Amino acid sequence: MSQYLLRRLLIAVPSLLGISIILFTILALAPGDPFGELATNPAVPPEVRAALREKFGLNDPVYVRYLRWLMAMSQGDWGFSFVSRVDVDVLILQRLPTTLIVIGASQVLALLIALPVGTYAATRPYSLFDQVANTLAFVGFSLPTFFTGIVFILIFSVTLDWLPFVYRSEIDATGFAFVWGHIKQAIMPVAVLGLFQGASWTRFVRSAVLDVVRLDYVTTARAKGLAERVVIMKHIVRNALIPVVTLVALQMPIVFGGAIVTEQIFRIPGIGSLLISSILANDTPVIMAVTFVFACLVILFNLIADILYGWLDPRISYR
Amino acid sequence: MNERELRGLIEDVRIGKLSRRAFVRGMVAVGLTAPLAAQMLSHSGIAMAAPFPEYKPTQRGGGGPLRLLWWQGPTLLNPHFAVGTKDQDGSRLFYEPLAAWDADGNLVPILAAEIPSLENGGLAEDGMSVTWKLKQGVTWHDGEPFTADDCVFNWEYATDPDTAAVTIGSYQGMNVVKVDDHTVRVEFEEPTPFWADPFVGTRGMLIPKHLFQDFKGAASRDAPANLAPVGTGPYLFEQFNPGDLVTGKLNPNYHEENRPYFDSIEMKGGGDAVSAARAVLQTGEYDLAWNMQVEDELLKRLEEAGKGHIEIMDGGDIEHIQINNTDPWTEVDGERSSLKTKHPFLTDPAVRKALNLLVDRGSVEQHIYGRGGPATANFLNNPEQFRSTKTSYEFDVEKAVAILEEGGWTPGADGIREKDGVKLKFVYQTSINAPRQKTQAIVKQACQKAGIEVELKSITASVFFSSDEANPDTYTKFYCDIQMYTTTQTQPDPGVFMNQFLSWEVATKANKWQGRNITRWTNPEYDKLYREAEAELDPVKRAALFIRMNEMVIEEVAVIPVVSRPRVAALSNKLHAPLSGWDNYTAHLKDWYRDA
Numbered sequence: 001m002s003q004y005l006l007r008r009l010l011i012a013v014p015s016l017l018g019i020s021i022i023l024f025t026i027l028a029l030a031p032g033d034p035f036g037e038l039a040t041n042p043a044v045p046p047e048v049r050a051a052l053r054e055k056f057g058l059n060d061p062v063y064v065r066y067l068r069w070l071m072a073m074s075q076g077d078w079g080f081s082f083v084s085r086v087d088v089d090v091l092i093l094q095r096l097p098t099t100l101i102v103i104g105a106s107q108v109l110a111l112l113i114a115l116p117v118g119t120y121a122a123t124r125p126y127s128l129f130d131q132v133a134n135t136l137a138f139v140g141f142s143l144p145t146f147f148t149g150i151v152f153i154l155i156f157s158v159t160l161d162w163l164p165f166v167y168r169s170e171i172d173a174t175g176f177a178f179v180w181g182h183i184k185q186a187i188m189p190v191a192v193l194g195l196f197q198g199a200s201w202t203r204f205v206r207s208a209v210l211d212v213v214r215l216d217y218v219t220t221a222r223a224k225g226l227a228e229r230v231v232i233m234k235h236i237v238r239n240a241l242i243p244v245v246t247l248v249a250l251q252m253p254i255v256f257g258g259a260i261v262t263e264q265i266f267r268i269p270g271i272g273s274l275l276i277s278s279i280l281a282n283d284t285p286v287i288m289a290v291t292f293v294f295a296c297l298v299i300l301f302n303l304i305a306d307i308l309y310g311w312l313d314p315r316i317s318y319r
Numbered sequence: 320m321n322e323r324e325l326r327g328l329i330e331d332v333r334i335g336k337l338s339r340r341a342f343v344r345g346m347v348a349v350g351l352t353a354p355l356a357a358q359m360l361s362h363s364g365i366a367m368a369a370p371f372p373e374y375k376p377t378q379r380g381g382g383g384p385l386r387l388l389w390w391q392g393p394t395l396l397n398p399h400f401a402v403g404t405k406d407q408d409g410s411r412l413f414y415e416p417l418a419a420w421d422a423d424g425n426l427v428p429i430l431a432a433e434i435p436s437l438e439n440g441g442l443a444e445d446g447m448s449v450t451w452k453l454k455q456g457v458t459w460h461d462g463e464p465f466t467a468d469d470c471v472f473n474w475e476y477a478t479d480p481d482t483a484a485v486t487i488g489s490y491q492g493m494n495v496v497k498v499d500d501h502t503v504r505v506e507f508e509e510p511t512p513f514w515a516d517p518f519v520g521t522r523g524m525l526i527p528k529h530l531f532q533d534f535k536g537a538a539s540r541d542a543p544a545n546l547a548p549v550g551t552g553p554y555l556f557e558q559f560n561p562g563d564l565v566t567g568k569l570n571p572n573y574h575e576e577n578r579p580y581f582d583s584i585e586m587k588g589g590g591d592a593v594s595a596a597r598a599v600l601q602t603g604e605y606d607l608a609w610n611m612q613v614e615d616e617l618l619k620r621l622e623e624a625g626k627g628h629i630e631i632m633d634g635g636d637i638e639h640i641q642i643n644n645t646d647p648w649t650e651v652d653g654e655r656s657s658l659k660t661k662h663p664f665l666t667d668p669a670v671r672k673a674l675n676l677l678v679d680r681g682s683v684e685q686h687i688y689g690r691g692g693p694a695t696a697n698f699l700n701n702p703e704q705f706r707s708t709k710t711s712y713e714f715d716v717e718k719a720v721a722i723l724e725e726g727g728w729t730p731g732a733d734g735i736r737e738k739d740g741v742k743l744k745f746v747y748q749t750s751i752n753a754p755r756q757k758t759q760a761i762v763k764q765a766c767q768k769a770g771i772e773v774e775l776k777s778i779t780a781s782v783f784f785s786s787d788e789a790n791p792d793t794y795t796k797f798y799c800d801i802q803m804y805t806t807t808q809t810q811p812d813p814g815v816f817m818n819q820f821l822s823w824e825v826a827t828k829a830n831k832w833q834g835r836n837i838t839r840w841t842n843p844e845y846d847k848l849y850r851e852a853e854a855e856l857d858p859v860k861r862a863a864l865f866i867r868m869n870e871m872v873i874e875e876v877a878v879i880p881v882v883s884r885p886r887v888a889a890l891s892n893k894l895h896a897p898l899s900g901w902d903n904y905t906a907h908l909k910d911w912y913r914d915a
Contacts (some may be wrong), residue, residue, distance in 0.1 A: 031779075031781060031782045031785060031787055031790055033785045033786055033787055035402075035786075036781070036784060036785045036786055037402050037403055038402060038485060041402075041485075041807075043488045043489065043522065043810050043815060044485045044487075044488055045487060045488050045491070046831075046833045047480070047487075048483055048484070048485055048487055048488075049786070051480055051481070051483045052483045055483055055537075080540070081394075081561075083394045083395070083402075083561075084394040084395050084561040084562070085395055085397075085400060085540050085545060086395075086545075086546060086561060091561060094560050094561075094563075095560075095563070153594070153597075157602055157604075158597065158601055158602055161602065164602075164604055165594070165597075165598065165602070165604070166388070166587060166590070166598055166604055166605070168564070168585075168587065169560060169563060169564055170558060170564060170566060170585075172384075172583070263589075264589070264590060264591065265590070265594070266590075267587065267588075267589040267590040267594075268589075269560060269562070269563035269564065269589065273562070273563075273589055274562065277391070277394075277562050277589075280781070281394070282781065
């Protein structure tokens with residue numbers, strides 16, 4: 001087991017290097033200039049732009065810049081934002097809590113929907129409940145989040161005026177009002193993301209449970225006279241969950257990456273909106289840091305998923 | 320319009336025959352800036368008007384929170400690094416300049432005790448210096464006094480090339496001297512007609528010496544105060560998350576009484592323009608939203624909710640079509656559109672005149688931009704009634720055809736006009752942006768009717784407006800026959816705006832396409848007028864020169880103006896917020912209040 005872990009970690013190093021080289025090269029080749037806005041402003045002399053480019057080392061060849069970035073990154077220095085003139089880790093840490101709360105809550109919501117609904121539907125296949133659940137799930141994952149987001153805003157903010165549609169990271173209130181303020185503004189984005197994710201997971205859980213539900217050992221359990229609840233919880237769900245857990249684990253990096261579209265619609269100051277605004281401003285160090293962290297998380301959670309898989313299903317062994 | 324006519328109009332203002340505002344509007348219509356127009360009036364002895372409607376609140380505070388929605392949030396809060404208006408607007412919550420511009424181009428003293436003039440001795444007769452008297456008793460947010468040393472320091476800070484301040488252009492070529500603790504003198508290297516650039520408006524915000532003196536030059540990026548401003552403004556800094564949120568609270572020691580009105584302020588960033596408009600006009604979650612780049616149709620519908628309205632601020636920005644004077648399809652010495660070439664047919668005055676008639680500005684305004692883009696005429700038309708903004712442009716396909724026929728351009732076998740084997744076929748480029756593509760289509764249609772074939776090309780904005788030397792599609796390279804974009808005139812002086820037709824400003828490979836003259840249109844007469852204007856101290860004579868330059872550009876169809884682009888803001892109906900198209904949105908924040 002430890003040998004396997006070591007091997008996987010060693011493989012991860014060249015993959016991360018490869019990913020960083022590709023990311024860096026693409027960003028370097030992409031058109032656009034972080035100081036482009038200065039060029040179109042006639043009041044700013046071109047020398048200022050030249051001085052800034054020099055200061056941030058943009059005139060060096062790509063491989064020099066890459067090596068400099070790699071050295072800094074290996075020492076824990078994430079870089080310096082051209083646009084905000086702040087360290088990149090400050091920017092990311094500022095936005096991480098919001099992302100974790102909102103996206104995390106939506107994943108929890110998705111699970112809370114997907115597990116009971118999927119299981120219940122699978123234990124009564126082709127019943128009315130199953131058909132309704134199936135249809136709703138189909139509708140749910142067919143509608144893109146930018147559409148449901150706007151529909152939610154129109155209904156709950158504009159027409160009914162119940163919920164705010166601008167997310168504030170700071171709420172100037174204390175105690176209950178503070179908590180309620182946060183919950184109130186998170187309801188719509190969490191619902192939009194959670195329902196979308198929940199819909200696709202529902203179908204997945206249903207089919208996983210359906211695979212298990214007709215197996216012989218389930219029939220045996222029933223024949224033993226076990227209560228239906230015990231059969232479902234202990235014998236069916238537990239076994240059906242193996243692929244579901246893997247799937248969910250692989251989704252975890254998304255929690256850190258944020259949801260670009262939803263964050264943009266509700267103005268959630270998360271990592272996703274940081275990424276999109278950095279891309280629009282050609283703020284390379286920020287784009288590089290966010291995408292690289294994301295790449296690291298994908299690799300990490302892949303590994304975790306593989307390990308979890310073996311832990312859940314002892315038939316799988318690591319060599 | 321010549322100098323004599325201008326003087327006559329100024330006289331009309333003096334005797335009250337013409338209102339100040341009408342005069343300023345008229346001057347803007349002939350291509351000047353409002354600040355220059357106001358300068359003409361004050362130079363002629365007509366006092367700057369009391370700019371704003373009265374300020375009603377009778378005590379400081381008590382107004383609750385003020386919520387601003389900037390759909391692109393400020394990313395930094397040091398005014399000397401503020402690249403975009405969003406950063407300047409954010410910095411302006413805490414920092415202030417000596418004076419600010421109002422909507423009609425008047426200077427309003429902020430940290431200055433008075434506006435320098437010839438009468439009060441602030442302006443030197445020879446145009447070589449300007450003396451600012453500072454307001455007494457102003458303190459920085461941390462309690463330190465604001466003095467002349469701070470002004471001198473700001474000049475030193477901005478002009479240090481290692482600081483890489485974007486404000487350097489406003490502080491170069493001058494010397495700033497402390498006269499006493501509350502007087503500074505700006506000494507210019509040469510007679511400077513437009514003295515109100517350093518310490519004024521968008522690029523004139525002042526930072527405190529005692530917090531920044533150790534962070535001048537290369538160390539500038541390490542200053543803790545870059546992220547936590549300490550200014551003199553109406554609100555104290557509380558929190559800043561780049562791109563997301565700026566918050567502040569009332570400054571109890573603000574240097575003007577009964578101000579500010581609001582107890583706290585919040586500037587939220589992110590999202591898109593449409594939903595920002597909704598948050599102000601429809602749900603009333605926010606008090607003011609910035610830069611409403613939204614179809615006018617939609618804005619009108621949102622206004623019907625009755626919670627807010629749209630406010631238009633006149634400025635000098637103009638969406639225009641540039642005509643290439645050089646040949647973009649022939650490469651000479653490694654560059655296309657080289658000055659050594661001549662465009663095969665766009666240099667023919669007949670073709671230019673015809674094109675000018677084929678741009679249907681009325682439809683562009685009516686169907687595309689609405690209130691956010693009134694069609695602009697030839698800049699100048701009729702001196703007697705120069706307020707005419709409606710009648711001056713012309714859209715007439717038949718007239719265009721007649722001009723082309725007369726110029727010898729006759730239809731070929733394929734219906735496309737040609738002359739001496741040259742076909743009237745050109746490529747028309749612009750950035751990707753829905754209103755621009757619609758405008759392209761309108762122009763193309765009219766051209767087709769007149770027998771001109773147009774190929775449309777659209778380029779991603781981030782490429783088109785970049786300064787990437789390796790990319791052939793940037794607007795400064797202009798490797799195309801005609802192109803369209805908005806040129807900005809946020810500078811308070813038209814000098815910077817008008818330099819885009821100077822022969823020494825042509826964008827070429829030699830200057831890495833950083834020259835300001837993109838059309839490559841040149842005229843020795845124009846150069847001469849510009850030189851004269853640079854040294855002319857009498858604002859009226861100077862204005863006459865600029866007007867003449869503008870006439871030349873329009874007469875020779877160096878560019879075709881399409882629509883002017885005023886700033887558009889969405890405001891809550893209860894909010895009283897004086898706004899100015901010549902300064903930041905938040906320039907007069909101290910004067911904002913809300914009906915109870």
